[in-house]
Each structure stands twice: as C-alpha cells, then as structure tokens.
Amino acid sequence: MRAHRLPHIWCPGCGLGNALRCYVEAMEASDTPLDKHVCVSGIGCSGRAAGYVNVDSYHTTHGRPIPFATGLKLVRPELEVTVFSGDGDLVTIGGNHLIHAARRNLDLNVLCANNFNYGMTGGQFGATTPYAARTTTTPYGNFEQAFNLPLLVAASGATFVSRWTSLHVRQLTKAIERAFEVDGFAFVEILSPCPVGFGRKNEFADALAEMTHFREKAIVRHDADLREVGITMRREDPIILGNFVDEERPSYFVGKDDLLKSVLEGRE
Amino acid sequence: MPTGDVVVVIGGAAGDGVASTGQIYATTCARNGLNVTTYQSYQSVIRGGHIWFRIRASNEKRYSQGDDFNLLIALDQSTLDIHVPQIAPPGGVIFDPSRHDLKEEALPPGVSPLPVPSQEISMDVSGKPIMQNTVALGALMYILRLDLKVLWSALEKMFGRKGEKVIDLNKTASERGYEHAQEKHETFDFGLKPTRESKPIMSGNDSIGLGAFAAGVKLLAQYPMTPASSIMHWMAAHSSKYGVVVKQTEDELAAMNMVIGASFAGVRAMTATSGGGYSLMVEATGLAGMTETPAVIVEVQRAGPSTGLPTKTEQGDLNMIFGASQGDFPRIILAPRNPEECFEVGWRAFNLADVYQCPVFILSDLYLGEMWRTVQPPDFEVPIIRGFMANGGEEYSRYKMTDTGISPRAIPGQPGLMFIAGSDEHGESGELISDILAGIPEYVNVRAQMMEKRMSKLETAVKEMRPPELYGPEKAEITIVSWGSTQAAVRDALDILKEEEITANSLEFCDLWPLRAKEARKLLEGASETLIAEVNYTGQFDRLLRVETGFQVKHRLRKYDGEPIYPMEVVRKVREVLHGS
Numbered sequence: 016m017r018a019h020r021l022p023h024i025w026c027p028g029c030g031l032g033n034a035l036r037c038y039v040e041a042m043e044a045s046d047t048p049l050d051k052h053v054c055v056s057g058i059g060c061s062g063r064a065a066g067y068v069n070v071d072s073y074h075t076t077h078g079r080p081i082p083f084a085t086g087l088k089l090v091r092p093e094l095e096v097t098v099f100s101g102d103g104d105l106v107t108i109g110g111n112h113l114i115h116a117a118r119r120n121l122d123l124n125v126l127c128a129n130n131f132n133y134g135m136t137g138g139q140f141g142a143t144t145p146y147a148a149r150t151t152t153t154p155y156g157n158f159e160q161a162f163n164l165p166l167l168v169a170a171s172g173a174t175f176v177s178r179w180t181s182l183h184v185r186q187l188t189k190a191i192e193r194a195f196e197v198d199g200f201a202f203v204e205i206l207s208p209c210p211v212g213f214g215r216k217n218e219f220a221d222a223l224a225e226m227t228h229f230r231e232k233a234i235v236r237h238d239a240d241l242r243e244v245g246i247t248m249r250r251e252d253p254i255i256l257g258n259f260v261d262e263e264r265p266s267y268f269v270g271k272d273d274l275l276k277s278v279l280e281g282r283e
Numbered sequence: 284m285p286t287g288d289v290v291v292v293i294g295g296a297a298g299d300g301v302a303s304t305g306q307i308y309a310t311t312c313a314r315n316g317l318n319v320t321t322y323q324s325y326q327s328v329i330r331g332g333h334i335w336f337r338i339r340a341s342n343e344k345r346y347s348q349g350d351d352f353n354l355l356i357a358l359d360q361s362t363l364d365i366h367v368p369q370i371a372p373p374g375g376v377i378f379d380p381s382r383h384d385l386k387e388e389a390l391p392p393g394v395s396p397l398p399v400p401s402q403e404i405s406m407d408v409s410g411k412p413i414m415q416n417t418v419a420l421g422a423l424m425y426i427l428r429l430d431l432k433v434l435w436s437a438l439e440k441m442f443g444r445k446g447e448k449v450i451d452l453n454k455t456a457s458e459r460g461y462e463h464a465q466e467k468h469e470t471f472d473f474g475l476k477p478t479r480e481s482k483p484i485m486s487g488n489d490s491i492g493l494g495a496f497a498a499g500v501k502l503l504a505q506y507p508m509t510p511a512s513s514i515m516h517w518m519a520a521h522s523s524k525y526g527v528v529v530k531q532t533e534d535e536l537a538a539m540n541m542v543i544g545a546s547f548a549g550v551r552a553m554t555a556t557s558g559g560g561y562s563l564m565v566e567a568t569g570l571a572g573m574t575e576t577p578a579v580i581v582e583v584q585r586a587g588p589s590t591g592l593p594t595k596t597e598q599g600d601l602n603m604i605f606g607a608s609q610g611d612f613p614r615i616i617l618a619p620r621n622p623e624e625c626f627e628v629g630w631r632a633f634n635l636a637d638v639y640q641c642p643v644f645i646l647s648d649l650y651l652g653e654m655w656r657t658v659q660p661p662d663f664e665v666p667i668i669r670g671f672m673a674n675g676g677e678e679y680s681r682y683k684m685t686d687t688g689i690s691p692r693a694i695p696g697q698p699g700l701m702f703i704a705g706s707d708e709h710g711e712s713g714e715l716i717s718d719i720l721a722g723i724p725e726y727v728n729v730r731a732q733m734m735e736k737r738m739s740k741l742e743t744a745v746k747e748m749r750p751p752e753l754y755g756p757e758k759a760e761i762t763i764v765s766w767g768s769t770q771a772a773v774r775d776a777l778d779i780l781k782e783e784e785i786t787a788n789s790l791e792f793c794d795l796w797p798l799r800a801k802e803a804r805k806l807l808e809g810a811s812e813t814l815i816a817e818v819n820y821t822g823q824f825d826r827l828l829r830v831e832t833g834f835q836v837k838h839r840l841r842k843y844d845g846e847p848i849y850p851m852e853v854v855r856k857v858r859e860v861l862h863g864s
Contacts, residue, residue, distance in 0.1 A: 108533060108534040133507050136508065137507065137516065139507040139515075140531060151516050151519070152516065152519050153519075153531075
C-alpha cells in the first residue's frame with residue numbers, strides 16, 4: 016500500500032476498502048514477487064485502487080483497462096496482470112472488451128467490484144442495476160434488466176469465474192489467489208455496498224443495511240446453475256456466491272504456441 | 284463604503300452539505316430580488332476533499348463570481364485554515380468554536396470572528412447535529428440584514444419533500460442562529476437592497492435542458508460524465524411530465540447513434556457529454572453529417588486531455604469539435620455566454636439542426652454549466668422551425684440538388700417517400716455510389732456534386748448566424764475579445780476599468796461556426812487596441828479568428844490551470860497592455 020495516499024476517498028460503508036485489502040493480501044500470499052505484479056484500473060470509485068497499491072500500476076481511461084492490460088500481458092507474459100475496476104467501467108462502457116477478453120482467454124485477472132450503480136458520477140444506473148431499482152437516472156425505477164455477470168463471462172469462455180461479497184474476506188482473498196494461479200482469463204465479481212449512491216435509494220437505509228442483506232441472503236453454491244445466479248437486490252431473493260467455474264482450458268498463449276508450432280513444422 | 288455587492292464563501296468537507304447550504308443561501312438572495320452568481324469548487328463527487336461554494340449577491344447585475352469575498356461560513360477546520368487569510372475587509376467568519384479552532388492572528392485587518400455555537404443549537408433543537416448549517420445561515424441573515432422569513436421560504440423549497448416536521452425544525456434552528464447573532468454580533472452594511480421581486484435562478488446546464496424542452500425535444504440519450512450529467516438528471520426528473528424519452532446508454536457511441544436513429548425517425552433528439560465522452564461520438568458525428576440527419580450535441584468542456592481534471596473548467600475542446608470526424612461536412616457551433624443564453628441556444632440548436640440537416644454543437648463548459656445565476660424569466664413561446672419537409676407528389680429524392688443545398692426530408696413510414704440513407708457516398712436518390720459505380724466518370728461527378736451540395740448549406744446558414752456582440756462604449760481604448768463563458772470575467776472587468784477611468788469594450792462571440800467573419804473583421808479593425816481572453820493553452824479561438832478574418836488580435840490572456848478567468852486578471856492584463864504595468 017502507498018500509506019501516504021491514505022485515508023482513501025471512499026465513503027463510509029463502501030466495500031472497496033475491503034476488496035482492495037483482499038487483493039493486497041492475495042498478492043502478498045502469492046508466489047509471484049510484488050515487483051512482478053501489475054495493477055490496472057479504469058475510471059470510477061474503484062479506479063482509484065491503482066493509486067493506493069505499491070506495485071506498478073496504471074490508471075487508464077474510462078472502460079479501457081482490459082484492452083490496456085491485454086497489450087501489457089501480450090508483450091510481458093511473465094507479469095501477473097490484474098485489472099481492478101468497477102461494474103460501470105468493466106461491464107457497461109467496457110462490456111465489449113470484457114467478453115472479448117474472456118473469449119480470448121488470455122491470462123488476465125479481472126476483479127470487478129459491483130455496487131450496482133455509478134457511484135462517482137452521482138449514482139446513475141448501469142448494466143448491473145437490477146430491474147426496478149431506483150437511481151438518479153431511473154427516478155421511476157430501472158426499466159432494463161441487469162447482466163448476470165458469472166453467466167456472461169463463463170459463456171464468453173473464461174477459465175475461472177467467481178463471486179463473493181466484500182464481507183467474505185477470506186473466501187474472496189482465496190479466490191483472488193486462485194485467479195493468480197490459473198492460466199487463462201479469471202474473473203472475480205465482488206459485490207460491494209454503495210450506501211450513498213445505491214443503498215439509500217433502494218430500501219437499504221445505511222451501509223449496515225446493505226451489508227446485513229449480503230450476510231443474511233448469501234448462499235455459497237460452487238456448482239450453481241449460472242442461469243440462476245442473477246441478482247435482484249430484493250429483500251426476499253438470495254445472493255448466490257461461489258467459485259463457479261475453475262476449468263482447465265488452453266489459454267491464449269498455449270493455443271498460440273501450439274498452433275504456431277504445428278504450422279511451422281508443417282512448412283519444414 | 285457600501286457597494287451593494289457581497290460575496291459569501293461556504294466551505295467544508297465533501298459530504299458536509301456545502302452544496303445544499305449554498306443553494307439555500309443563493310435561493311434566499313434570489314427571492315430577495317438580488318442578483319446572484321455562484322461558483323463551486325470541488326474535487327470529487329465521492330466523499331472526501333475540500334470543497335467550497337461562492338455566492339455573490341448584488342443590487343446591480345454582475346456576471347462573474349467576483350475576485351474577493353467578504354464573509355466565510357466554515358463547516359470544517361480546513362476551511363478556516365485555507366480561506367481565512369483570503370477574506371477581504373469589511374468581513375467576518377462564521378464558525379463553531381466548539382468544533383473548530385480559529386487562529387486570531389490569521390484574520391486580516393478589518394475581518395471579525397463571528398463564533399456561533401451551531402452544533403449546540405442544532406442538538407438543542409433537533410437532538411442531532413445535522414442542522415448546524417441552517418443555524419449558520421440564520422446567523423448570516425442577521426449579519427447581512429436580510430429577512431429571516433425569506434430564508435424560511437427557501438428552506439421550504441429545499442426540504443419540501445421531507446415533510447412539515449423537518450421544515451419546522453430547520454426554521455427554529457435558523458431562528459436560534461439569527462437570535463444568537465443578534466445578541467453577540469454586529470451587522471455589516473454592504474448596502475444590499477432587497478426587493479419583493481423574486482428572481483428565477485438557473486444553472487447553465489439546467490437552462491440548456493429547459494431550452495430543449497421548449498424546442499420540443501423528444502429524446503435525450505446520454506452516458507454519465509461530469510460536468511454534463513446534471514443535464515440528464517434534470518431532464519430525467521422532468522421527462523414524464525413533458526413526454527421525453529431520457530435514455531442512459533452503455534457508452535457514448537450508443538448515445539450518439541441513438542440520437543441519429545431517433546432524429547431519422549423524425550423527432551428532435553439530443554445528447555450531452557464532456558470532451559472525453561465526445562471523443563467516442565466522433566465517428567457517429569460523421570454519420571449525421573453524411574446522412575444529413577439533424578443532431579444536437581451538448582459538449583460541456585472540462586480540463587483535458589484524457590481524464591484530465593474532471594471537476595475543473597477549460598475552453599479547450601474547440602479544435603476537436605471544429606475538426607471532429609473524417610472528411611469535410613457542415614456543422615454549426617454555438618458557445619453560450621451565460622445561463623440565459625444557454626436557454627436560447629438550447630432551442631435555437633434544434634431549429635438550426637432541422638433547417639440545415641446537420642450536427643449542431645452547443646459548446647459550454649464546467650464553469651458555465653454549474654454556475655447558478657439569477658435570470659430573466661425564460662419565454663417558452665419559442666419558434667419551432669422543422670425545415671424543408673417532403674410532401675409527396677413527384678418522384679422523391681432525399682438528397683435532391685437545390686440552390687441552398689438543403690434537400691427535402693422525409694420520415695420513415697410516409698407513403699411514397701421511401702429512401703436509403705447511407706454512410707457511404709450516395710446520389711440524389713440515396714442510392715450508394717461507393718461500390719460498383721465509384722470511379723466511373725459520371726459518378727466522379729456525382730461525388731463532387733454531393734460534396735458541394737452538403738457544404739453549400741453553410742453559405743446559407745452563415746446568414747442566420749449571429750454576429751459578435753460589441754458590449755460597452757463603441758469607442759474604447761481597448762477591445763477585449765472572448766467567446767462563451769469568458770464573457771463573465773470580461774464584463775465585470777469593464778466595470779472595474781471604468782472606475783480606473785479606462786474605457787474598454789467587449790467583443791463577444793456566441794455563434795462560432797459558421798463565423799460571421801466580415802462583421803468580426805470590421806469590428807476588430809475599428810478597435811484601438813485588442814486583447815483576447817480564453818481558457819486554453821494554444822488560443823484555439825484566437826487562431827480560428829485569425830484564419831477566418833485575417834486579423835491578428837494583438838495581445839492575449841490565456842489560462843489553463845483549471846480555473847476560470849477572474850475579472851481582476853483581465854484588469855491587470857489591460858493595465859499592462861495600456862500602461863506597461
């Protein structure tokens with residue numbers, strides 16, 4: 016951590032501090048030395064993470080951390096490249112990059128803090144905001160449906176897909192460690208309370224109310240049918256967590272090397 | 284000597300309620316019939332950081348936030364530490380001595396400490412500390428000799444939705460603050476003359492939204508971006524009442540393309556963003572140009588490049604807007620100078636877009652977009668001009684050659700008026716010529732003719748554009764050129780210069796493109812001395828003006844530190860130009 020940058024700018028009750036801590040602890044626990052870790056973030060509340068970690072870090076433009084990280088990893092495969100950003104950045108404006116990165120199965124780690132809205136710019140809705148939820152730009156409730164992120168990313172071809180909340184610090188840290196280990200695209204969704212932007216507009220009066228909801232409604236089910244893990248943030252509905260996908264699948268580099276080798280051998 | 288002009292700064296940490304306290308005070312002044320201008324300085328919409336809100340209230344109309352301030356309301360320690368030494372006498376600082384520490388030696392001469400036990404009073408009234416800002420505002424009313432009842436009407440407006448009880452507690456809290464000040468402090472005579480004529484108060488962003496509503500806009504597609512987001516918030520909040528679709532999109536590419544789709548379908552459509560978001564709209568802007576589809580784009584500039592300074596102002600995107608997208612095509616650029624003009628360009632843009640069937644830009648900036656100012660009540664009876672629409676009869680050609688270059692528009696679904704609108708080059712009927720026909724001599728001509736048809740629309744449009752306004756005495760020692768929101772600093776500078784017996788006038792541009800170059804040149808050539816003030820590094824308008832008029836403005840004042848130009852900066856530059864000091 017870059018201690019002189021603290022205290023961080025996140026609101027009281029925000030889950031990003033926990034999420035960042037889990038990421039830092041996972042880095043410390045990993046076999047990769049810290050100077051081989053790289054943190055890439057986008058724009059938004061979570062985008063500030065790159066400024067707090069004491070590893071090489073890059074704070075990119077809005078929605079573009081994944082293509083930036085892709086370029087980095089392609090030319091420096093020995094580095095452990097992690098994208099730490101938010102749902103608005105990675106899934107809404109950057110959604111196209113996310114699915115293509117998962118399809119490509121390049122060995123990147125994407126930690127996606129999902130707080131169901133755009134916190135920094137004033138609490139607008141995004142592609143993860145549940146149907147009927149209220150935000151600054153959905154004053155009558157959200158007319159649109161939200162992405163089910165584990166299903167989306169798994170369907171696009173990711174090797175590792177996981178979801179925890181910022182309360183599940185031990186499981187989350189372990190999931191991030193696993194993300195470092197797997198050879199291929201790893202995606203960890205981190206459900207994170209946003210009392211100021213999302214909670215208070217949606218029957219979670221304060222930070223504690225949203226965390227209590229996470230605690231009480233969390234069900235760990237690693238083998239869940241991913242079609243059924245969408246999140247409504249309605250009081251009565253469960254929040255399904257787990258390490259849903261952890262598969263051996265040739266990563267981009269493996270696939271590239273194999274193909275190149277066979278093609279070049281064929282020419283000889 | 285009372286000047287009838289006082290600036291109050293309210294400062295605190297983000298989350299202390301600085302903005303709402305400032306808005307209540309600004310509304311109170313407007314309801315007292317005073318002229319109000321404001322300027323907000325903040326770092327981030329997330330909690331944290333030091334923010335302050337400047338509110339100027341005056342008997343005469345003022346344009347800018349002013350250079351100095353007289354009264355400070357400190358809601359945190361940083362405000363005392365940072366701003367106390369800047370207070371201009373006669374003045375004072377309202378603070379709560381039980382919470383914060385005022386170092387008396389930091390007070391400039393003629394500036395008084397005005398301690399108010401806001402937290403204690405708030406606890407006493409409501410059992411919570413949350414009304415301390417209201418207590419401070421009550422004290423401010425006494426100190427400024429303003430009627431407490433007018434503050435109450437502003438509190439009712441602000442807290443109306445929270446119910447009677449909250450309003451009543453706030454009223455009591457403010458009354459207790461007023462009484463405390465009455466007992467312990469003296470009033471200040473700034474010569475403010477309240478009247479019964481309450482004035483409307485609007486920000487530049489809200490005014491653009493209101494202008495668009497007046498023009499009958501039916502779709503806003505936008506992606507959140509500071510400082511343009513409040514246009515979407517305001518329009519979303521009023522959308523069902525006015526029957527407007529407000530669509531927040533997944534990114535700016537989608538927003539701009541949705542606007543083109545809606546406009547193609549026949550309704551008035553707009554988007555709003557800042558520079559970084561507009562970068563993503565550049566491709567689609569060319570589509571609107573090529574297909575001759577009307578589109579209104581509001582670009583509220585902030586300091587770039589890249590993410591830049593999201594909460595700071597600049598006039599640095601003119602070059603981008605002027606040259607955005609590949610190839611040549613007609614576009615219109617309007618840069619409103621103040622919130623009243625924001626309303627006006629808000630509806631004018633739609634008429635221009637419909638008549639000339641091209642993208643129209645409203646180029647505002649953070650300073651103007653977030654500036655709350657008292658305005659003349661807007662007139663909603665605005666002309667609606669939909670332009671040249673096809674009405675059937677002979678065989679229809681969407682891109683028919685005409686004297687003005689403007690072709691008859693049709694809307695999908697009109698019988699007999701079927702057409703193709705393509706992003707490829709096309710002939711009069713809309714049939715694409717890019718594939719099997721390109722290069723064949725006849726179609727080489729078609730390409731040239733279509734380019735000439737589209738570009739010739741600007742020759743008609745320029746006659747409708749407004750020439751620059753020369754404000755102030757016709758003959759002056761110096762003419763100060765500006766565009767957009769920089770009007771505020773220049774106009775207030777003219778008043779200060781007048782007191783110094785320097786005659787200056789202001790040559791202001793709102794309609795930037797197509798430029799009324801002939802009129803501009805005549806006015807510039809008639810000036811004794813010329814100075815141009817703009818908020819960017821390279822002098823983007825300075826260059827455009829030179830290229831179009833052949834006239835080089837002699838002196839320049841450029842700013843690119845994220846802050847707007849202040850009146851005294853203009854005054855100092857004028858002194859330097861005229862007297863060398």
